[in-house]
Amino acid sequence: MATANKNLSDYDKETIPNANRFRFGIVVSEWNDNITEGLFQGAYDALIENGALPANIIRWNVPGSFELVYGSKKMQEQMVNAVIAIGSVIKGETKHFDFVCEAVSQGIKDLNVIRETPVIFCVLTDDNMQQAIERSGGKHGNKGTEAAIAAIKMAELRKNS
Numbered sequence: 001m002a003t004a005n006k007n008l009s010d011y012d013k014e015t016i017p018n019a020n021r022f023r024f025g026i027v028v029s030e031w032n033d034n035i036t037e038g039l040f041q042g043a044y045d046a047l048i049e050n051g052a053l054p055a056n057i058i059r060w061n062v063p064g065s066f067e068l069v070y071g072s073k074k075m076q077e078q079m080v081n082a083v084i085a086i087g088s089v090i091k092g093e094t095k096h097f098d099f100v101c102e103a104v105s106q107g108i109k110d111l112n113v114i115r116e117t118p119v120i121f122c123v124l125t126d127d128n129m130q131q132a133i134e135r136s137g138g139k140h141g142n143k144g145t146e147a148a149i150a151a152i153k154m155a156e157l158r159k160n161s
Contacts, residue, residue: 009042009141011149013050017156020051022082024058024151025075029087031064035129038136039086039122042144043151050152065089065123066100069107076117081155084147087123088132101125118154122147 024047028040040059047057058078062071065087075083085108091097104123111119122143126132134140 007141008135008143009046009145011145016050016149016152018051019047019152019155020053022052022152022155022159023056023078023080024052024148024155025072025078025080025083026057026059027068027071027075027083027085028059028061029063029065029068029123030061032088032090032132035088035124035132035136036086038142039088039124039144039147042137042142043084043086043122043148044144046145046148047152050149052152064100065104068104068123069111072108072111072119073115076111076115076119080117081158082151083117083119084122084144084151085119086144086147088136089123089125090129090132091125091127097125116158118151118158120147120151120154 029036068085068087072083072085089100108119108121124132124135135143
């Protein structure tokens, strides 16, 4: 397990650029909202902790993780420096999990290749609810925090390139 020996919320604040000059879009799936709200809070708190202004953080909700691609595409049009796509897909009894995970990961990858504004993949793809809880503020920390740090770094990279 990739997170077994790593806390997703750990980072060295000294290595993170100040986020006060950046605008961030966060697109949040309403499906599994008990998980996605924790991820959003982790991302929001990390952005604020690193200098982002609350007025420069835009949040949009979409119905599910599949819709994150379209929501992220439209968010890229909002003059933001980076987008964070937040979702949670939990494996069930059918292949639906595989189709959604593949479509979302490929869609977000495509947005990063085709467009200029980076989109950070903050979609948990877990085998069960317990794994999702542990990665959205539980014992493995918060993937939302990790995504926010990635968004700040990618916004800085875009500005400097």
